[in-house]
Amino acid sequence: MPLSGATQVLIVGAGPNGLACAITLATLGIKATVVDERSERPYGAKGCLIHARTMEVLKTIGISDNLKDIGIQSKGIVFFGAANPILNVDIAGLSESATEFPYILLTPQSEAERVFEEFLIDRGVEVIRNRKVIGFRESSEEGLRVYLEDGSSVIASYVVGADGARSTVRSLAGIPFKDPSSNVMYDENPSSASFMLFTLADVVLNIHSSIHIPRDAISWHLNGRIMFCPLELPEKLRHFDAPGSSFWRIAIAIPPKSATIPPRHPDQVYLQNEIDIRKPWKESVHLDHLHTAATYRVRSAVAETFFKSVGNGKVLLVGDSAHVHSPSGGQGMNLGICDAVALGRAIAQHIESGDDAIFIDYSSRRKEIAMQVIQATKRMTEIINIPNGWRRRIASILMYAANWITPIRRKIAWRLSGLTYR
Template sequence: MLLPTATQVLVVGAGPNGLTCAITLATLGIKATVVDDRSERSYGARGCLIHARTLEVLRTLGLSDKLKDIGIQSKGIVFYGQADPLFNVDIAALSDTTEFPYILLTPQSEAERIFEEFLFDHGVEVIRNTKVVGFQESSAEGLDVSFEDGSSILASYVVGADGARSTVRTLAGISFKDPSTSVMYDENPSSASFMLFALADVVLDINPSIEIPRDIISWHLNGRIMFCPLELPQALQHLHTHNTSFWRIAIAIPPGSTTIPPRHPDQAYLQNEIDERKPWKDYIRLDHLYTAATYRVRSAVAETFFKRVGSGKVLLVGDSAHVHSPSGGQGMNLGICDAVILGRAIAEHIDRGDDAILSDYSWKRTETARQVIQATKRMTAIINIPNGWRRWITSILMCVANWVAPIRRKIARRLSGITYRSG
């Protein structure tokens, strides 16, 4: 598809956040231009949890029913000590509060496929292999955005949905730092000072004596390892014709560890970690590795999600605006909710021209991002507690809290995103 010479809204990044923003605009009669520097969708170990609040928001676009057909409906997250459960984040108990009392488990690539197909049906096609390298004020209304291949486009609104290392955010001169420590995201201290997560999508061969639930996410705190059941993505189904046991696993490596995992862990590394951590005290063999990556746990939020550059408007959404620990799977969810609210705000701004509309988006979503960052930091801190007396005391406290219904419900509401309905 050819790049037009001008567009009202340019969305940079065709991940779930950029696609959702473009879909929201399309449903309001505004045809955005969507560009992405990738040649195709990525199938890496990225987001895989879609929470109740996100499904509520996507229902307004007609997308929730399409997603329900491609994932596993999980009752919640169960935290284990050894083999015994300590605390149950029971999302199923929220059936009196939401139409979606579950966590939908599906790889991010599958959500992107559904979104891209839906957007195509609304007359918008993603323009790939198109990398933004700069923009400048134009004599006309908007910004002249330039691309790596020498082409350019005039855009009134530029939406940065291009990830944590956002080119759009950098070009706009918007700072990106931890809201608690003020450490800039681009600072690059030793990996030993960060908690790391090795995330992998794998097929497991599990001893029949072990029954790993496929209707919950299992977090084994003593071994710092998570098992999340997934359906095999459509793009990989031709590789396995028999019934497979497909999983996302997460292995947490605390700060100061002497062994740092490779950037893309191989099957031998992952198998060794499973063997050493023994979450169910019996063998779990990694039969096939599809994709794996190691992530440093960092938190950051943009100084603002909206900035005028000349007569152009630069707006941030998703990881371009905020990043945090993957604990609880909040990243894709927070970004999708950003995107729907932003799409509506842009449409209203086109109609009324009042910058207070975009400033309101920025302020409200910044506050929600800060709350989510603090919540994920608390969950990561629990995972990070070393084995020994502190882990023992924490386990007792979690068991006690599990018997207190208001505590369980409060945590379930926060994890599901229902707490942030007004944000």
């Protein structure tokens, strides 16, 4: 059914960021229209960590309780050198006065989206799918006329770009999107040899009982450049629920100028071979089933501004539409959700006052945090990227020493959890 008429707020993109913005507006009595070009909610190896600060923000819009029971409450991240742990980022060790949510919630992004969408539907807001935005222009009425691929259009006072790193909304608004270090535009395509690659996969593993892998924390094996994150077994994979088998997100880092480039969608043979080569443990680990996998190029970019007036309409950006960075530390979905809640409140305030200073402040504050996250994830990626040998041994010694210095260990936990961005 074609979209027509007018809406106060049009949110383009029904990922966690677009949905969180719509929920925030709904709690403030503003009903947004949410469109997405996809026909159904996707499942893929995307975000799977929800940090403490994000849970705090979600509590303010009444949805944190809906999330707590859909995943694993992880104690934190354990970094391994060879077979032994060298640094334990202990989120569970944060005091009760630090946060109500002293854990990392491990759940696939698709599950968070499901919870968000059900929450919205209960409040009379539905995601309108198969609706691809292809253009907009100033309307003679209040706002922008937004055109969709099916030939329909809608007038909106506020257009929110929550449509990812290749954002159509950002592109139509003419907002530059560049790497803050190199000033290279995101849409430019330099040689893949200059980028680190990450293969992310959701898999069922059969792990020998002698392997002491944490089942309540994320494990980063730096010598092998491979990560293991425990997840709850999806309902559709219950037939794999057997002794020794469990469900995991794995991340495999491939440094720049690597001799081998992974396929865009790796198969089970490729992933098993990579696990065997990287040898996170002496005993073998068997990959019983590949659920989903994809390879991503690690790039950083930030929009010049997260807000732009177009005629008498307002264009606003959240999440990957506004910033992208390394997946190290699982900050992407978290930063985007916090953007979205802040933007929902800013839109409500602007509806009330009409003062563009509200959006200028939103853009400035959220961009400042995005820049901090980009720098932090770049540093973590550099640590992962250190080649084995004497440099890796020195890095491991320094990390092991940091593990015994409480203020340093606490500072790392504070930043990883997002609490530092309050």
